[in-house]
Amino acid sequence: MSENYLSFEKVKKSFGAVPVVSQTTLSFARGSLIVFLGPSGCGKTTLMRMVGGLDRPSSGTIRLDGEAVAGPDRRRGMVFQSYSSFPWLTVEGNIAFGMRYRNDLSDAQRQERIGHYLKLIGLEEFRHSYPNRISGGMRQRVAIARSLAAGSDVLLMDEPFGALDALTRERLQVQLRAIQSSEEKTIIFVTHDVEEAVFLADRIILFSARPATVLRDIDVTALLGSERQLETRENEAFFKLRNDILHLIRTVTGSS
Structure with missing residues (x-):
């Protein structure tokens, strides 16, 4: 499995004089579920939109399967928070x-x-x-x-479950893991919900407040395994990872 199926090569983004994404270099394997986690407005959605070709980097390159992303195409589908039927x-x-x-x-x-x-x-x-x-x-x-x-080939999901009630959201999280496994798709999922991130992700990329800077690259599968069910939320490893991430976010943001 290529670890460079989707890559960010020194990608930066500004809107006018406002920096939105700091220089970012990352690479992801085909078939992985990657969660971009960070505070609202930090720039994580802009990064996802650049993968979709809806925004262009100010500098640097995003590559999908070795080919530079130059604009939207059907290889990258998007699902938004609003019900887009x-x-x-x-x-x-x-x-x-x-x-x-x-x-x-x-x-x-x-x-x-x-x-x-x-x-x-x-x-x-x-x-x-x-x-x-x-x-x-x-x-x-x-x-x-x-x-x-x-x-x-790549599904880009911008807080797609954010408007749903808690029980429906949990069920869809389980179903998304099952769909991703059966279809072997690469998914980038944007959220600011730590528990959702820990449950869904193979990897969590934790970003700072704007401009988005990578604080941690967390291999969740190594810590929790690849199988996730609702009961996963009740085990000690899940609680520890969630609490560690919350502590890090509070430390970085200065929240009590």
């Missing part, structure tokens, strides 16, 4: 919309992929429902399936 399309139609530029697929292959991802996200019985008839958690699952159906 198209209200005029059914669940099935939303997933199909992700394949609108897939000229390499026959009609039969499109239908097969729709069925596969409906089953993967557990919404087969809702395939003909419109987004206003399903829950927020379901709509986020549809957004994930739409990106996967498009053929995205």
